[in-house]
Amino acid sequence: MTRNILIFAALFIAAHAAVQEALRAAEPVKVLSINVRCSIAHDGDNDWIHRRDFMMNVVRQENYDFIGAQEVITRDKDELNQLRYMSDKLPEYAVTSRPRNKSGENDEAVPIWFRKDRWELDEQQRGVFWLSDTPDAAGSITWEGQSTCPRIVQWGLFHEKDKAGQRTGKCLYFYCTHFDHVGKEAQLKSSVLLAKTIAERKEPKYPAVAVGDFNADENSPPIQYLLGQTVKSGEQKIKTPLVLKDTYAALHHDDGSPATYHGFKEPVNRHGRIDFIFVTDTLKVRQADIIRTKNDAGRYPTDHFPVSAELTFERRKER
DSSP, X not given: OHHHHHHHHXXXXXXXXXXXXXXXXXXXXXXXXXXXXXXXXXXXXXXXXXXXXXXXXXXXXXXXXXXXXXXXXXXXXXXXXXXXXXXXXXXXXXXXXXXXXXXXXXXXXXXXXXXXXXXXXXXXXXXXXXXSSSTTSTTOOOSTTOOSSOOEEEEEEEEEEOTTSOEEEXXXXXXXXXXXXXXXXXXXXXXXXXXXXXXXXXXXXXXXXEEEEOXXXXXXXXXXXXXXXXXXXXXXXXXXXXXXXXXXXXXXXXXXXOOSBOTTSOOOXXXXXXXXXXXXXXXXXXXXXXXXOOOTTSOOSSSBOOEEEEEEEOOOOOO
């Protein structure tokens, strides 16, 4: 009798573990992209100090796997240091970040926060590159018409972990960026460099996610290029080596062109979507949203609507 009980208990534990692992395998990858509006801007009642707690409440409404942010100030002054403040409010996350200027200190960044319990950053495949003709040159600006702001992409390869902290074998590349707000040709060249970098990633068998404020709407050449359309660059016609999927458009075909930038005012749809979450084709889009939350005073958490997506890994077909 005792032996039968022990066998039953062992089978129950094994079955329970199998169920837990199956549930973990089906767990979606939740992604958020948010332009936080830099803390050094003078926005009156919408200054960083007045809205930061509300913004973080919005960020924490979901248990996101990855949070890609733009315009994050890294200055030492506590009330202006958005990287430190946000990291303090996200204790269950680790962050990878490097400011965009040459020195790598006291500037603006596009950090990636990731859940420490589920993801591990690959120390051999991580970093930042500049959106310029010299992407490895810190602080570089080489494209005609670009603003005086260096532009970067923060990136890394992330390994999924199970409850015991062991790698499951699932991985994804994650890229976070903020394109220039002035130079149209710089925006297109940024798309070309981003697509080339993703296409040439060391382990292309792993899917990729690219998020950010692209400062260009879905009908513009930089975005159309990323989506696989042939576009003109000067007198040349160019086409991407890698087609990305727009997660929002994948599920909201008839939603027109909703604005994601509003400048703390009621949004005007003529701006279109300029904040995106793109994925490679082996990630399935389960959900995609524009987060339009206001507080009780009718104020927004930042000057862009955050955008989110739920993704799942496509099962590999047996050959």
